[in-house]
Amino acid sequence: MKCINTELAGVLLFSPQKFIDERGFFMETLRQNVFNDAFTQRDLTVPQLVQENQSRSVKNVLRGLHFQQHFPQGKLIRVSRGCIFDVAVDLRQESSTYGQWIGQQLSDENGYQMWIPKGFAHGFYVLSDVADIIYKCSEYYQADDEQTMAWNDPTLNIQWPIPANVEPIVSRKDNPNINPNMITFGA
Numbered sequence: 001m002k003c004i005n006t007e008l009a010g011v012l013l014f015s016p017q018k019f020i021d022e023r024g025f026f027m028e029t030l031r032q033n034v035f036n037d038a039f040t041q042r043d044l045t046v047p048q049l050v051q052e053n054q055s056r057s058v059k060n061v062l063r064g065l066h067f068q069q070h071f072p073q074g075k076l077i078r079v080s081r082g083c084i085f086d087v088a089v090d091l092r093q094e095s096s097t098y099g100q101w102i103g104q105q106l107s108d109e110n111g112y113q114m115w116i117p118k119g120f121a122h123g124f125y126v127l128s129d130v131a132d133i134i135y136k137c138s139e140y141y142q143a144d145d146e147q148t149m150a151w152n153d154p155t156l157n158i159q160w161p162i163p164a165n166v167e168p169i170v171s172r173k174d175n176p177n178i179n180p181n182m183i184t185f186g187a
């Protein structure tokens with residue numbers, strides 16, 4: 001498993017070694033010592049991962065942007081089936097990359113895992129017919145602590161790879177036209 005930095009401080013991309021043979025493939029998806037080393041080598045605190053989630057989405061689904069306000073979660077995200085455009089937005093006011101976003105394709109082909117630290121909002125858009133996302137979190141989910149920021153927030157101006165004339169499929173919570181409690185970036 002290789003770990004590389006991204007242009008946003010603390011956002012890491014893990015790239016596994018894939019062993020392909022006539023049966024299919026094999027790869028390690030978590031190895032605690034490699035994971036820990038990636039953080040200690042960068043003088044970052046090693047996160048404890050306390051919850052794992054899986055969701056399935058169909059093409060054109062967009063989930064996010066989500067974050068927990070008082071109990072922020074770091075998230076280690078991978079895709080076991082299909083392909084997504086995964087987005088992290090830096091909401092850490094003291095950060096040199098505050099307000100910036102990063103988008104990365106994660107797929108069952110590339111096997112990449114994106115580490116999104118605490119203090120970021122997270123969302124993704126599904127590019128394949130179906131996508132299964134598996135992600136581990138460093139804090140427990142707390143429904144009443146969760147905040148949603150509009151995926152199409154004009155200040156963030158995230159360049160989602162949504163085809164022209166396609167409306168993404170969103171939950172009521174993630175629909176800026178329906179959810180009156182949505183957070184506006186910078187407000």
Ligand SMILES: Cc1cn([C@H]2C[C@H](O)[C@@H](COP(=O)(O)OP(=O)(O)O[C@H]3O[C@@H](C)C(=O)[C@@H](O)[C@H]3O)O2)c(=O)[nH]c1=O
Binds near residue numbers: 053065
């Ligand atoms: C996230 C989550 C949801 N749920 C429940 C609440 C709800 O009834 C149902 C579906 O929840 P949601 O609609 O919030 O699911 P979803 O929109 O997939 O929420 C997720 O979106 C991505 C972008 C993230 O970053 C995640 O942290 C999480 O916020 O599952 C849990 O029980 N535990 C959890 O950890």
